[in-house]
Amino acid sequence: xxxxxxxxxxxxxxxxxxxxxxxxxxxxxxxxxxxxxxxxxxxxxxxxxxxxxxxxxxxxxxxxxxxxxxxxxxxxxxxxxxxxxxxxxxxxxxxxxxxxxxxxxxxxxxxxxxxxxxxxxxxxxxxxxxxxxxxxxxxxxxxxxxxxxxxxxxxxxxxxxxxxxxxxxxxxxxxxxxxxxxxxxxxxxxxxxxxxx
Amino acid sequence: xxxxxxxxxxxxxxxxxxxxxxxxxxxxxxxxxxxxxxxxxxxxxxxxxxxxxxxxxxxxxxxxxxxxxxxxxxxxxxxxxxxxxxxxxxxxxxxxxxxxxxxxxxxxxxxxxxxxxxxxxxxxxxxxxxxxxxxxxxxxxxxxxxxxxxxxxxxxxxxxxxxxxxxxxxxxxxxxxxxxxxxxxxxxxxxxxxxxxxx
Numbered sequence: 001x002x003x004x005x006x007x008x009x010x011x012x013x014x015x016x017x018x019x020x021x022x023x024x025x026x027x028x029x030x031x032x033x034x035x036x037x038x039x040x041x042x043x044x045x046x047x048x049x050x051x052x053x054x055x056x057x058x059x060x061x062x063x064x065x066x067x068x069x070x071x072x073x074x075x076x077x078x079x080x081x082x083x084x085x086x087x088x089x090x091x092x093x094x095x096x097x098x099x100x101x102x103x104x105x106x107x108x109x110x111x112x113x114x115x116x117x118x119x120x121x122x123x124x125x126x127x128x129x130x131x132x133x134x135x136x137x138x139x140x141x142x143x144x145x146x147x148x149x150x151x152x153x154x155x156x157x158x159x160x161x162x163x164x165x166x167x168x169x170x171x172x173x174x175x176x177x178x179x180x181x182x183x184x185x186x187x188x189x190x191x192x193x194x195x196x197x
Numbered sequence: 198x199x200x201x202x203x204x205x206x207x208x209x210x211x212x213x214x215x216x217x218x219x220x221x222x223x224x225x226x227x228x229x230x231x232x233x234x235x236x237x238x239x240x241x242x243x244x245x246x247x248x249x250x251x252x253x254x255x256x257x258x259x260x261x262x263x264x265x266x267x268x269x270x271x272x273x274x275x276x277x278x279x280x281x282x283x284x285x286x287x288x289x290x291x292x293x294x295x296x297x298x299x300x301x302x303x304x305x306x307x308x309x310x311x312x313x314x315x316x317x318x319x320x321x322x323x324x325x326x327x328x329x330x331x332x333x334x335x336x337x338x339x340x341x342x343x344x345x346x347x348x349x350x351x352x353x354x355x356x357x358x359x360x361x362x363x364x365x366x367x368x369x370x371x372x373x374x375x376x377x378x379x380x381x382x383x384x385x386x387x388x389x390x391x392x393x394x395x396x
Contacts, residue, residue, distance in 0.1 A: 027363070028370035075319065077331050100293070110293035113325040114317070142330050 032160035040168045047163040049155050050089050050096055050127060054167045058082045058196055059146065060181040063138065065118050067185070074114050078142040082181050082194065083151060083169075087135050089127040097123040098157040099137045101169070103145030108152070112140045118183045119192035122153075136183070136192075146171050243380045245356070251380055252289070255359040255373055256300060259285040260382055261334070265348055266389030269336070271321040278341040280348060282384070283318070287332040290361070290373065295326045299375060301337055301382075304353035307345035313337040348386050356380040 039045040044053045059081055063074045074080075081101060099122055101109040111122065120136045127133060137151070149171070154164040182195040245251050250259045261283035268274050269281045282301065288294060298312055317324045318334035327333055341347075358376035365372050 028368045032370075077333065078328075106291060107329045108292040109328050110326060112328075114320055114322070116325075140328055140331065145330075 034154055034159050034162050034164035036166045037163055038166045041170055045165045047165055049094050050087055052085055052087045052153055052165055054083055054085045056084045057169055057171055058181055059175055060178040062180045063115055064180055064182045065115055076140045078140055079177055081139040081141055083137040085135050086132045088132040089129045091129055093128050096155050099153045101139040102150045102152055104148040109139050109141050112138045119185050146175055147173055240377055245380050245382050247384055253356055253358040255290050257287040263384045263386045265386050280339040280341055282337045284335050285332050286335050288327045288329045293326045293328045299357050302355045304355050307342055309342040313339045351383050352386050354382045
């Protein structure tokens with residue numbers, strides 16, 4: 001009798017344990033998630049293949065690109081977030097092509113590719129080891145997603161088990177949204193600067 | 198020579214397999230029957246009108262207007278006739294995406310019709326990704342096959358949905374998948390160019 005009871009209890013315990021394991025199993029996305037490196041604006045963060053320091057975030061209603069005498073303006077239904085950063089490769093020449101703005105609610109906004117001919121955009125810059133470059137990341141966001149956000153930068157959009165930088169974007173409230181940010185090419189090739197109005 | 202073949206043990210083994218297999222057989226039968234039942238139920242397809250917002254799972258679609266001709270303001274001019282449909286799209290998913298290619302399809306397309314290209318009305322340039330929660334006016338452009346007759350005054354479109362699965366069937370990873378057609382839309386087409394109507 002005792003042996004039967006012990007057997008029944010054993011089977012029940014096994015069922016409960018297995019059920020618990022099944023319910024709490026991490027999904028494929030969690031198992032292959034990129035490894036986060038946390039930091040804030042102004043800090044130099046080290047990923048596996050590159051190092052990045054996000055320096056400044058400017059909010060604007062419009063972005064303008066001047067090429068020669070023509071000026072192309074991009075407006076949006078939300079705001080533009082223009083993020084400036086210094087980035088350098090660590091071991092070999094690479095292109096870092098993925099950056100997204102993750103709002104407080106977890107919604108991700110990938111870099112905008114509307115102003116694709118702008119100088120200094122992160123995906124277009126070829127990074128060499130030990131030579132830091134100044135780069136730009138442009139995001140289009142609804143104004144509610146600007147506060148308490150995180151900027152995620154990784155080498156490629158799908159980078160399982162590679163590193164991903166999580167940069168806390170401390171944008172002071174109330175939001176100071178400029179009228180227009182102009183990206184102006186400098187005299188030498190590859191040079192550019194921002195004019196903020 | 199070995200002993201006589203032991204039919205008793207064989208029968209016992211067969212009975213054991215049978216009992217063990219009953220559960221599995223029942224599971225297979227139930228899932229097969231439920232799949233057939235679900236497939237046999239007709240899905241109700243809604244009829245929507247222009248200007249009516251409609252939720253297709255991943256996108257909220259509002260159809261604005263349709264035009265047929267060689268030129269539409271703001272788009273590059275071409276020699277071929279094009280069917281252009283203006284839509285307001287809002288991305289309801291949690292990430293920027295460009296997967297609206299199958300959103301709108303003609304119910305009776307002419308032979309040789311290719312997939313549409315989508316232009317952002319703001320820039321008059323091809324769309325590369327729409328952001329969550331930000332409604333945008335988008336123009337879907339079908340290049341009309343050269344020999345085909347022009348579309349009728351009222352054109353019917355099918356609107357397909359997309360479903361989100363927390364765990365897909367292959368990797369157990371979360372993803373969006375193409376779903377069934379959930380709505381039809383009858384739109385009046387503004388046929389520009391008398392020449393286009395004649396061709």
